[in-house]
Amino acid sequence: MDSQKVSSQDIILTGDRTTGPLHLGHFVGSLKNRVVLQDVCKQFLLLADAQALTDNMGNYVKVRDNVLQVALDYLAAGIDPAKSTIFIQSLVPELSELSSYYLNLVTVARLERNPTIKDEIKLRGFERDIPAGFLTYPAAQAADITAFKATVVPVGADQIPMIEQTNEIVRRFNNSVNAEILVECRALVPENGARLPGIDGKAKMSKSLGNALALSASPDEIRQAVKMMFTDPNHLRVADPGQVEGNVVFTYLDAFDADQAAVEELKAHYRRGGLGDMVIKRRLEDILQALLAPIRERREQYAKDPAQVMAILKAGTQKARETAGQTLSDVKAAMGINYF
Amino acid sequence: MDSQKVSSQDIILTGDRTTGPLHLGHFVGSLKNRVVLQDVCKQFLLLADAQALTDNMGNYVKVRDNVLQVALDYLAAGIDPAKSTIFIQSLVPELSELSSYYLNLVTVARLERNPTIKDEIKLRGFERDIPAGFLTYPAAQAADITAFKATVVPVGADQIPMIEQTNEIVRRFNNSVNAEILVECRALVPENGARLPGIDGKAKMSKSLGNALALSASPDEIRQAVKMMFTDPNHLRVADPGQVEGNVVFTYLDAFDADQAAVEELKAHYRRGGLGDMVIKRRLEDILQALLAPIRERREQYAKDPAQVMAILKAGTQKARETAGQTLSDVKAAMGINYF
Incomplete structure (x- = not known):
């Protein structure tokens, strides 16, 4: 990551869908870096349960239970809640609100052209039966990023179009209110080979492919x-x-x-x-x-005392809500729809 | 409305986009009935500023200023805030949250087949450049309706597909959690000729067509x-x-x-x-x-004392949030994503 310097002024937003415990691929690709970066700048870590639901409606238990599992993986890997803010996405309603406004700033055609979304649609075999929440998740992701005025988003190279989409929304919103309210971000792409293959040699390690080695x-x-x-x-x-x-x-x-x-x-x-x-x-x-x-x-x-872990998530979520709430308030004030 | 009895057990959700003051067409088509129905059952009246923004991003001042104008029209026409709950949509974040989950319960193909949406897309000349928030507004509307457990939604005949869409989402959600959490609603369609033509004889009275007679x-x-x-x-x-x-x-x-x-x-x-x-x-x-x-x-x-009107809206919005918050809480509990 040398060439993509992260400074103390930066704010990082990253996280994981809560669909399963993390594995060695996550450790190499992201978790290890987060442990380093939490000493460099502010870092928000999103337990993306709401995003996981975009293609897991009905699998509520899985999505819910893995909030704790992923949090345990974070803490076990060395994420320090005093340095990184770990929070639960579904408990920050400000993100839904921001997302609902951003949906007006992106066209259906633009979403359908998004290469990341296109790939994921193919991967999941959705065809035209794609849930609307899945097609529109770039707007939700833009909300996640901009709510914290994040300047740096660590992603794989395949996710760069998502970052571009976020910055488009940022510029469109700022133009529409004629003020610099939202902040553009940049992708932080791991340099060489940060993607660990599965133990079977397949390019991607994944629990569902059965080729993963769990962190636990x-x-x-x-x-x-x-x-x-x-x-x-x-x-x-x-x-x-x-x-x-x-x-x-x-x-x-x-x-x-x-x-x-x-x-x-x-x-x-x-x-x-x-x-x-x-x-x-x-x-x-x-x-x-x-x-x-x-x-x-x-x-x-940590697993011996889940209540302690949940208390960490509660405190992180409270902190995340304060930050996101400030951004939402700025956004609504800029639109003039702050009535009272 | 004789054949479509509304009982004291019913809950009505209705409202208006805040894009302009109301006119005689609104009075005949809906406002007059609301004044009657507020004595029959609970009634929630939505000042739909967030929905207005789905195709008015940038026209913030118009959308915002007409919140007060529409509220003045309501009060002037005889809506009694002691009987009807008048509230501002953008100030009920619970609606965005519900909507974000409902987006996962409806496919893009289904939204594109919605006849009301199809007509509106044509009417507005959107083609493929339709804002995502516009395509997905049936999910937002389902949130508006279900948040208040509304059983009756007064609509024009052309809006019946929107009600069907809401009920589909209701059934799909209830099935997914195996419990009757959300409530289906029925359309209340005015019987004969409740649509007043414009003064020029065109079928629809509309401010933008220049053929309207304002209530004021x-x-x-x-x-x-x-x-x-x-x-x-x-x-x-x-x-x-x-x-x-x-x-x-x-x-x-x-x-x-x-x-x-x-x-x-x-x-x-x-x-x-x-x-x-x-x-x-x-x-x-x-x-x-x-x-x-x-x-x-x-x-x-009323216009002499806008602060008094805004106080009415603030109280109504507070009441609406309590009701919508209860529904959201039920929904999240049913999904098991109530963590603390």
């Missing part, structure tokens, strides 16, 4: 995951030359091994033959066990 | 309007036979003259010839002057 994984689950991990299917005998590219074990060693010189040596050895999968898997397993053990232990500590 | 019209404006009123363009000499159908003066006499037997005699006389437009117009003018004088006077009284 037990030692046994970690062992099993590494054992099942995709390597080089043509590397049948130890003596054979093996392929490093697309070999998940090496991708993970790149991501997690502190001794990158050793990893380069292992790669060279593997390529010329004579290095078995067992050896590199054992090395990776040790590293993952060491990485996840303290996270799992912190998680278990 | 001065004696001179009333006189001018009647003078300009469309009659029978072929009725050139008094002695000629004249046509009653499509003759706005007679349509208005049907609507406002207490002595309907006398009107029938006038019609017969007009048809056979020998009755001049001047005579029937003078009769209509007297009736309209008598009808509108007390309304105008009450309006002027």
Whole structure:
């Protein structure tokens, strides 16, 4: 993230849909950075239950229960509620209000052209039966971002169109009231390979694809995951030359091994033959066990007292409401629809 | 309205977009009935500023200023704030929240098939550049209706698809939570000819068409309007036979003259010839002057003290929030997303 400097003046808005506990992919792609960034600037972390409902109406229990699960993952990974404001989206009604006004500033055609939305529609097989709330969620996302006057939104490269959509709404609103009320934001895209593949080698780690390693994984689950991990299917005998590219074990060693010189040596050895999968898997397993053990232990500590975690979320939500409420109040005042 | 009985158990939700003062068409089509119905059952009257913004972003001053103007029209026409709850839509955030969940219960395709929306899109020349907030306003309207557990919604026949859409959302939500949380409503369609034509004979009276007679019209404006009123363009000499159908003066006499037997005699006389437009117009003018004088006077009284009117709206809005807040709370509890 070096080239995309985040300063102490910045405000970060990011978060997760509450559809399942977080996994190692989240850790590499976002969570790890958040732990660093909370020492740099203000950071709002959204538990996006309302957004999760846009394609989970009826799955209320799942969406609700995972609010606590994701919060536990945050705290376990090192998010400090004294530094980061963790809040529950559905408890900040100001976001719905802002969103309802932003819906008037974006056309249906524009939403349908949004590449992120287009991809997601295809991915979910919605066709024309897409829920209206799903098509319009860029407006809701613009509300999430602008409510906190966020200047930085960490996203994957595929989400950049969403940021552009938000900035369009910002400019359109500011133009319509002839004042700089809302703030434009910029995408913070992880530099190289922050997307961890699934243990099966598929590009994306995902709970629903069954190729994820949960942050809360037990030692046994970690062992099993590494054992099942995709390597080089043509590397049948130890003596054979093996392929490093697309070999998940090496991708993970790149991501997690502190001794990158050793990893380069292992790669060279593997390529010329004579290095078995067992050896590199054992090395990776040790590293993952060491990485996840303290996270799992912190998680278990917090999980013993869910009331304490909920109190953290309550306080964060209260703080988020104050900030979002101020923005909403500015927005309504600029429109002149502040009556009393 | 005889055949569509409204009982004391009913709850009515109705209102007006705050885009201009009300006119005689509103009085005949809705306002007059509301004055009667406020003695029959609970009635919530919505000053729909947020809905007005769906196609008036930027016209903030117009939308805002007409909140007071429409409220003055209500009070002048005999709406009693002790009986009817008059409230400002944008000040009830619970409506935005409900709406955001309802958006997940309706597909884009379904919204696009809504005949009312289709007509309005055509009328406004939106094509594909329709603001998302405009396409999705049936969900917002469902929020307005269900928030107050309204059972009766007075609408024109062209608005019946909107009521069906609301009831679809109600059923879908109740099914999804397996409980009867939201209440279905029925349309209350005025029986015969409750739609008053414009003074130019066009089917719809509308400020923007320039064929309206404002409820607040001065004696001179009333006189001018009647003078300009469309009659029978072929009725050139008094002695000629004249046509009653499509003759706005007679349509208005049907609507406002207490002595309907006398009107029938006038019609017969007009048809056979020998009755001049001047005579029937003078009769209509007297009736309209008598009808509108007390309304105008009450309006002027209230207009002298806008702070008092705003206090009425503030109290109504507070009451509306309590009711809508209870419904929202029921909805969220049913979804299980009530965390604290």
